[in-house]
Amino acid sequence: MKTILLPEKGMWDELCIRPQIERDNLESVVRSIINIVKSEGDNAVYGFSEKFDGVSPANLKVLPHEFLISDKNISKNLKDAIRKAKENIERFHSAQLITEPVIEISKGVRCWRKSVAIEKVGLYIPGGSAPLFSTLMMLSIPAKLAGCKEIIVCTPPGKDGKINPLILYTARLIGVTGIYKAGGAQAIAAMAYGTESIPKVHKIFGPGNQYVTKAKELVQQDGIAIDMPAGPSEVLIIADNLADPGFVAADLLSQAEHGPDSQVLMLTNDREFVEKVKSEVYKQLELLPRKDIAFRALENSRLILLPSLNDCVEFSNLYAPEHLILNISDARSFAEKIINAGSVFIGNYSCESAGDYASGTNHTLPTNGYAKSYSGVSVESFLKRISFQEINAAGIKELGPTIEILAEAESLIGHKNAVSIRLKSLEND
Amino acid sequence: MKTILLPEKGMWDELCIRPQIERDNLESVVRSIINIVKSEGDNAVYGFSEKFDGVSPANLKVLPHEFLISDKNISKNLKDAIRKAKENIERFHSAQLITEPVIEISKGVRCWRKSVAIEKVGLYIPGGSAPLFSTLMMLSIPAKLAGCKEIIVCTPPGKDGKINPLILYTARLIGVTGIYKAGGAQAIAAMAYGTESIPKVHKIFGPGNQYVTKAKELVQQDGIAIDMPAGPSEVLIIADNLADPGFVAADLLSQAEHGPDSQVLMLTNDREFVEKVKSEVYKQLELLPRKDIAFRALENSRLILLPSLNDCVEFSNLYAPEHLILNISDARSFAEKIINAGSVFIGNYSCESAGDYASGTNHTLPTNGYAKSYSGVSVESFLKRISFQEINAAGIKELGPTIEILAEAESLIGHKNAVSIRLKSLEND
Numbered sequence: 001m002k003t004i005l006l007p008e009k010g011m012w013d014e015l016c017i018r019p020q021i022e023r024d025n026l027e028s029v030v031r032s033i034i035n036i037v038k039s040e041g042d043n044a045v046y047g048f049s050e051k052f053d054g055v056s057p058a059n060l061k062v063l064p065h066e067f068l069i070s071d072k073n074i075s076k077n078l079k080d081a082i083r084k085a086k087e088n089i090e091r092f093h094s095a096q097l098i099t100e101p102v103i104e105i106s107k108g109v110r111c112w113r114k115s116v117a118i119e120k121v122g123l124y125i126p127g128g129s130a131p132l133f134s135t136l137m138m139l140s141i142p143a144k145l146a147g148c149k150e151i152i153v154c155t156p157p158g159k160d161g162k163i164n165p166l167i168l169y170t171a172r173l174i175g176v177t178g179i180y181k182a183g184g185a186q187a188i189a190a191m192a193y194g195t196e197s198i199p200k201v202h203k204i205f206g207p208g209n210q211y212v213t214k215a216k217e218l219v220q221q222d223g224i225a226i227d228m229p230a231g232p233s234e235v236l237i238i239a240d241n242l243a244d245p246g247f248v249a250a251d252l253l254s255q256a257e258h259g260p261d262s263q264v265l266m267l268t269n270d271r272e273f274v275e276k277v278k279s280e281v282y283k284q285l286e287l288l289p290r291k292d293i294a295f296r297a298l299e300n301s302r303l304i305l306l307p308s309l310n311d312c313v314e315f316s317n318l319y320a321p322e323h324l325i326l327n328i329s330d331a332r333s334f335a336e337k338i339i340n341a342g343s344v345f346i347g348n349y350s351c352e353s354a355g356d357y358a359s360g361t362n363h364t365l366p367t368n369g370y371a372k373s374y375s376g377v378s379v380e381s382f383l384k385r386i387s388f389q390e391i392n393a394a395g396i397k398e399l400g401p402t403i404e405i406l407a408e409a410e411s412l413i414g415h416k417n418a419v420s421i422r423l424k425s426l427e428n429d
Numbered sequence: 430m431k432t433i434l435l436p437e438k439g440m441w442d443e444l445c446i447r448p449q450i451e452r453d454n455l456e457s458v459v460r461s462i463i464n465i466v467k468s469e470g471d472n473a474v475y476g477f478s479e480k481f482d483g484v485s486p487a488n489l490k491v492l493p494h495e496f497l498i499s500d501k502n503i504s505k506n507l508k509d510a511i512r513k514a515k516e517n518i519e520r521f522h523s524a525q526l527i528t529e530p531v532i533e534i535s536k537g538v539r540c541w542r543k544s545v546a547i548e549k550v551g552l553y554i555p556g557g558s559a560p561l562f563s564t565l566m567m568l569s570i571p572a573k574l575a576g577c578k579e580i581i582v583c584t585p586p587g588k589d590g591k592i593n594p595l596i597l598y599t600a601r602l603i604g605v606t607g608i609y610k611a612g613g614a615q616a617i618a619a620m621a622y623g624t625e626s627i628p629k630v631h632k633i634f635g636p637g638n639q640y641v642t643k644a645k646e647l648v649q650q651d652g653i654a655i656d657m658p659a660g661p662s663e664v665l666i667i668a669d670n671l672a673d674p675g676f677v678a679a680d681l682l683s684q685a686e687h688g689p690d691s692q693v694l695m696l697t698n699d700r701e702f703v704e705k706v707k708s709e710v711y712k713q714l715e716l717l718p719r720k721d722i723a724f725r726a727l728e729n730s731r732l733i734l735l736p737s738l739n740d741c742v743e744f745s746n747l748y749a750p751e752h753l754i755l756n757i758s759d760a761r762s763f764a765e766k767i768i769n770a771g772s773v774f775i776g777n778y779s780c781e782s783a784g785d786y787a788s789g790t791n792h793t794l795p796t797n798g799y800a801k802s803y804s805g806v807s808v809e810s811f812l813k814r815i816s817f818q819e820i821n822a823a824g825i826k827e828l829g830p831t832i833e834i835l836a837e838a839e840s841l842i843g844h845k846n847a848v849s850i851r852l853k854s855l856e857n858d
């Protein structure tokens with residue numbers, strides 16, 4: 001980790017730059033995968049699965065008996081933990097289901113909005129070293145609460161052609177409507193355009209590698225909605241000298257172990273604290289199974305000393321971190337000043353892992369500075385709001401002349417006529 | 430207008446296809462404009478303004494004295510109408526400002542979300558034949574209510590190098606923070622990356638021609654948020670034989686006059702009503718100043734007879750119209766069945782023009798079937814929601830073991846450690 005002491009403000013922008021991965025031919029490779037899936041359907045999905053992952057599953061859709069087998073290899077402890085996390089996530093996200101009032105704008109003019117579920121959604125769950133059933137929970141629970149009719153999951157099978165039992169268990173527990181053995185850009189294309197086995201959806205969610213991310217970006221241009229733009233995971237911790245350096249180091253490492261392109265930052269107003277955390281980080285690092293990954297992430301990472309905690313907050317708002325931990329004595333009042341962040345963890349015991357798994361908040365959050373304009377996934381991500389209006393004769397009589405004047409000022413006489421013809425019909429009422 | 434009588438269900442998908450505009454080299458042209466603005470700033474904006482619009486304004490930023498002049502040429506009637514529309518839009522959108530409760534997930538675990546304004550937003554208002562001050566209202570009023578600190582507007586100047594007085598008047602009335610004489614893809618690029626005069630923003634809103642639309646799509650790939658993907662405006666009307674054919678025709682024409690690529694559809698369950706509306710459309714068309722535009726839009730447009738009103742609703746949900754008018758006797762109960770639409774107008778007197786200008790709902794809505802997954806612009810479009818959590822010692826003691834089990838099941842031991850180190854420190858408490 002680089003230590004940066006009292007950088008001038010002119011340097012802040014540069015310190016906010018995320019590690020970049022350049023892949024010049026990525027777009028053309030992914031575009032070609034998408035086009036082949038579009039024209040060849042299931043066959044293309046099987047083909048790419050064999051080509052990229054060395055596995056060709058017997059069937060794309062997971063069959064009922066495959067779910068049954070999955071149940072048996074999961075301990076009761078783990079099932080209980082999954083259920084508890086599910087309950088907490090449901091409790092937090094249920095509060096996002098609201099009914100808005102009808103507004104009487106004026107006599108005879110009533111307007112309102114209604115939240116309606118996106119009918120068909122697709123969730124992508126990456127494969128790789130660990131089964132991310134927590135991400136499946138974070139996406140499928142709000143989808144279920146929103147009331148989406150079709151909730152499908154694509155996830156790459158293992159070398160044995162099977163889906164990890166924990167993914168299957170979680171999918172069934174929450175009630176997704178279909179799970180498919182497909183990964184990478186081909187899975188995104190399949191959900192965007194549909195194949196013989198995999199249904200077309202209206203919105204695609206979930207993290208993934210650069211191929212998945214690029215595929216989501218490209219299908220978005222065809223009008224398929226996506227959850228948010230993606231980037232490597234990151235945490236920024238603001239800590240003062242009352243924080244426990246061991247806790248801070250553990251939080252930095254919990255983020256660093258995600259991937260070599262992750263970035264972790266600590267800001268503090270105490271020079272000695274920087275060294276304490278640094279030595280704790282490298283001490284704890286030695287004990288991590290994913291030590292090599294975390295080590296590489298730490299190379300992109302920084303411990304920064306700033307003159308005051310207010311400066312730390314200002315820097316954090318400029319950086320707009322995905323996760324922000326405020327491990328400072330007056331954390332609650334500093335939290336009020338946060339304007340750009342995905343999720344904020346307040347105080348010494350609020351570790352990021354809590355939000356990653358079980359406190360109830362969502363862990364699908366904007367990275368790469370996107371927290372300046374994007375929110376994390378929520379029930380709203382699975383809804384759209386339709387506006388309604390009901391205007392009666394009295395309403396149009398009163399509001400109509402205003403509309404006529406405004407439409408005429410925009411030279412849209414057809415718009416004006418739609419009102420005038422109604423007002424005229426009411427003249428003798 | 431084409432009349433289609435009782436099409437088979439197998440044909441519905443085809444009938445939902447929107448008119449396509451193919452522009453093969455559009456992307457490369459727009460990408461090059463963006464790159465030049467990125468590297469040359471203001472100079473590039475001036476240059477493209479001269480090249481594409483034949484005008485090079487003296488300054489990009491509108492100066493205070495230009496606002497003063499604008500005031501004088503607007504009638505009191507028109508000012509009153511603008512104020513009334515503003516009040517209604519404010520009333521409707523204010524209801525979208527909500528504070529969410531803090532959820533106590535378990536003892537010592539408190540989670541909540543806070544809505545925070547996107548700091549800097551850019552609104553694009555097209556130039557052309559008519560000054561779209563209504564669109565400026567629809568974008569700037571929710572931005573103001575959300576609390577955005579910087580609300581800038583880009584709009585192309587007229588041949589005289591000036592901005593239309595109605596745009597200036599509206600901008601000042603609502604309180605935008607800066608208005609700039611820039612149009613086209615160069616304006617979008619300027620707001621996305623910043624120039625000497627035009628500030629960089631975090632999210633860009635507003636309609637525009639194909640260059641503007643493509644530019645928004647391209648800057649979105651760089652992480653600049655945009656309101657929604659764009660397409661030509663459209664209306665779908667469901668009418669029965671109790672509707673007034675004149676009203677229906679006027680509503681169809683009010684949409685058709687937007688542009689030659691607009692699409693208008695009427696669905697009905699009454700064969701005679703089709704002919705009545707058709708003859709009314711062509712009668713009223715003759716009187717429209719924008720007759721030529723509307724005529725071309727009608728060529729893309731359809732009157733469709735279906736067996737029942739339920740079929741009409743089913744077709745409409747498949748089409749997912751931007752605007753949907755339910756001009757049927759039991760409109761309110763059919764409205765309950767609508768799952769895909771931007772904005773719904775219920776009953777004989779609820780014309781689309783009302784929502785376009787003054788009833789209070791927003792008129793920036795998803796087109797091209799995007800209503801299946803996107804909502805119209807609202808106060809939320811100018812906010813992001815940050816999640817917060819505060820866990821105390823008792824909270825982590827209770828929740829911690831669950832997190833440890835889940836993290837371990839995902840092989841993320843760093844995540845587990847962040848909890849374990851805290852639990853260990855509390856062992857003797």
